[in-house]
Amino acid sequence: MLNFKEEPPSTKALKQYFIDGNYQSYPGDMLDCVAHMILAIENPKETVRIALGYMGNHLSVCRADAGFATPTDTKYTPLSEYCNEKSHPPSVASLVLSNQHEVMQRVWRTRTPVKYENVSSNPMLEDVQEILFSIQSKSMLMQRLVWNKDPIGISCVDHTLKEHEWNDDEVNFMHQFCTRFFAPLAGISNYWHNPTMHQMFKKPSESELTAIRLAAEGLSYKKIAEALNKSVRTIENQLRNARLRLNASNQAELIKKCEPWL
DSSP, rough: OOOOOOOOOOHHHHHHHHGGTTTTTSSSHHHHHHHHHHTTTTHHHHHHHHHHHHHHHTTTEEEEEEEEEETOHHHHHHSSSEEEETOOOOOTTTEEEETTHHHHHHHOSSSSSSEEOOOOGGGGGGGGGHHHHTTTTEEEEEEEEEEEEEEEEEEEESSSOOOOOHHHHHHHHHHHHIIIIIIIHHHHHHHHHHHTGGGGGSOOHHHHHHHHHHHTTTTTTTHHHHHOOOOOOHHHHHHHHHHHHHHHHSHHHHHHHHHOOO
């Protein structure tokens, strides 16, 4: 899978990679959702919301949510959510969970979706019963989100009106959608369009660092492009995105902030 970290991908490039080659492999409604995610790629929260809406409707759940984090973070907070209008579940927008609790760490360790059924009597959830009771969760299915081999977040769907036992079709659907489309598109959106959201996106890529090293030597964009056999536009994009990611106001500040890696 392409990682799309060299430069911000165009919607055309994303469509070619995620949609055009998958018409025979994935259902039309899933690819329609992917198309809408691509159109919203410059807004991470909206990109995630579109995916959650599709997942929530497909699985007929009461609520779906997702957020960006890594396994080592102390806290986890959802970025966006879907709430079924018929069941009116409580919002989890302000929910804060202990990311180091075994309930969350089990999800981070597991490749496929993790079931938490019979929430009120599940011994694994004893320590978090109060929080889950406050959001009326009765049965949860949680999937880690991995992009470019890095864990970047967690997605959860749950029922709030009645108990539910997750079947293989539901588990397989969530795993397939999250792995093939949700995680990579959410990761791309967050990487390029919300770079200050998480510390894991602070360090420039190796190709960006190469360009920054040459800039530190005093080379112009044109000379850097010639040295790396790239277009001037690509170099401009790489240095601009590195500045944004490190919150550097100019090239001199960017070079200063990158000194530990140069």
